[in-house]
Amino acid sequence: MLANLTETNNKMVTKDLELYYGSFHALHAISLPILANQVTALIGPSGCGKSSFLKTLNRMNDLVEGATVKGNVYLDNKDIYTSDIDPVTLRKRIGMVFQKPNPFPMSIFDNVAYGPRAHGLKDKQKLSEIVEKSLKEAALWDEVKDRLNRSGLQLSGGQQQRLVIARLLAVQPEVLLMDEPASALDPISTAKLEDLILDLKEQYTIVIVTHNMQQAARISDYTAFFLNGEVIEYGVTKELFTKPLDKRTEDYVTGRFG
Numbered sequence: 001m002l003a004n005l006t007e008t009n010n011k012m013v014t015k016d017l018e019l020y021y022g023s024f025h026a027l028h029a030i031s032l033p034i035l036a037n038q039v040t041a042l043i044g045p046s047g048c049g050k051s052s053f054l055k056t057l058n059r060m061n062d063l064v065e066g067a068t069v070k071g072n073v074y075l076d077n078k079d080i081y082t083s084d085i086d087p088v089t090l091r092k093r094i095g096m097v098f099q100k101p102n103p104f105p106m107s108i109f110d111n112v113a114y115g116p117r118a119h120g121l122k123d124k125q126k127l128s129e130i131v132e133k134s135l136k137e138a139a140l141w142d143e144v145k146d147r148l149n150r151s152g153l154q155l156s157g158g159q160q161q162r163l164v165i166a167r168l169l170a171v172q173p174e175v176l177l178m179d180e181p182a183s184a185l186d187p188i189s190t191a192k193l194e195d196l197i198l199d200l201k202e203q204y205t206i207v208i209v210t211h212n213m214q215q216a217a218r219i220s221d222y223t224a225f226f227l228n229g230e231v232i233e234y235g236v237t238k239e240l241f242t243k244p245l246d247k248r249t250e251d252y253v254t255g256r257f258g
């Protein structure tokens, strides 16, 4: 399937995106749509550029010394690499979850209230409402409502990952980027996180990097297969997994390499 870059329900689009780390050419002419309220999975063998691509979507690569981006990345049809875009505000709209859960060393409440407070909100009642709403949305409220003052670091890995998601939701993002968010979790926590991702796509647009083919098949609507910094194939997940057009995609999804 050819990626349609002009669909009206594209939340984001990358066009001829190139990424260099110094002289190393890490991403080659990536043109991909990210559909609104859908889960897009990025798959491919280690080192093929999935995380690098993910980081171009909220300008996290700005923080990597020597990284240069060429081409365009649009959010709601507006290029995010123009000089009038403030990367900090952008990252509020496009939040990111990493492989290893990274709650701040503070209470569960303060973790979630962190973003709204940083944006100047002081009203205790409003903060409490946001914390409760975000924890509910992240499917963590019932497990922590009686211990909001305990440290976020005392939670299990799966709970920590949902706390990090609650922290992002508290600043009302539009897109959630997830870089192998379940790779450090046990099967039960992974299943909870997958259920949560399926719930969250009702309200948010989600891009997830995963090494787990079954996970990509279970939770994503669209999949892009990366190899050596290129997108080899993009399409509806079911089709890409059952009727891949490219031999290399077929070899990868059937476990013949990677």
Ligand SMILES: Nc1ncnc2c1ncn2[C@@H]1O[C@H](COP(=O)(O)OP(=O)(O)OP(=O)(O)O)[C@@H](O)[C@H]1O
Binding pocket: 021, 024, 026, 044, 045, 046, 047, 048, 049, 050, 051, 052, 053, 064
């Ligand atoms: N900060 C950096 N400086 C230089 N090269 C980098 C940097 N980050 C990544 N690379 C290189 O870019 C290429 C793509 O890396 P990237 O981490 O995006 O791949 P990946 O598909 O996410 O891999 P994995 O599945 O192992 O996480 C690799 O060759 C990697 O060594």
